[in-house]
Amino acid sequence: xxxxxRTIALVAMLLALALVRPSLAAWRSNQPQRFDRQKAQxxxxxxxxxxxxxxxxxxxxxxxMKKTTDSHWEQIRELGEKMKVxxxxxxxxxxxxxxxxxxxxxxxxxxxxxRADSLLDLRExxxxxxxxxxxxxxxxxxPRPGQRxxxxxxxxxxxxxxx
Numbered sequence: 001x002x003x004x005x006r007t008i009a010l011v012a013m014l015l016a017l018a019l020v021r022p023s024l025a026a027w028r029s030n031q032p033q034r035f036d037r038q039k040a041q042x043x044x045x046x047x048x049x050x051x052x053x054x055x056x057x058x059x060x061x062x063x064x065m066k067k068t069t070d071s072h073w074e075q076i077r078e079l080g081e082k083m084k085v086x087x088x089x090x091x092x093x094x095x096x097x098x099x100x101x102x103x104x105x106x107x108x109x110x111x112x113x114x115r116a117d118s119l120l121d122l123r124e125x126x127x128x129x130x131x132x133x134x135x136x137x138x139x140x141x142x143p144r145p146g147q148r149x150x151x152x153x154x155x156x157x158x159x160x161x162x163x
Contacts, residue, residue, distance in 0.1 A: 037066075041076050047137060048130045057125055061118050068114055072107045 028096060041062060045055055083100045086092050 044134075044137060047132050048126065050130070054125055059123060061121060065114060065118050069111055072111050076104050076107050079107075 041059075045058060050055075050058060079100050083097060086096050086100070123131060123134070
């Protein structure tokens, strides 16, 4: 290949790169942002104008919930791995698979119950004005990036806040 052709090819590549780079930056900026739990918690506490005592109770509940959910998700991941192993066998044991699925379901159910209890506990510590603000926060909450449908989208949140 001649020097002239190499130079033209190099210039074309640089030009293509220069055109693609801004597109990549724009594409990245449109990607969903990762959910920031700490930022969301601070936002809730600010919007509700919680007292220091309420903030301490709220943070305590959140820490307890995180500990429980982290533990449950770890167990669910382990059960998922066990199910993969069982399913990969030439003759998987149907009873074992069913047991794994039931255990995973129990863990998910327990997390939902604890979430509902946590919301109820938080609600009990709020003033009527704070409850009204909290209800509005729950209603206007957009789904987080990559989030499955809200676990309490069956009306439980509404019942908790209306009672």
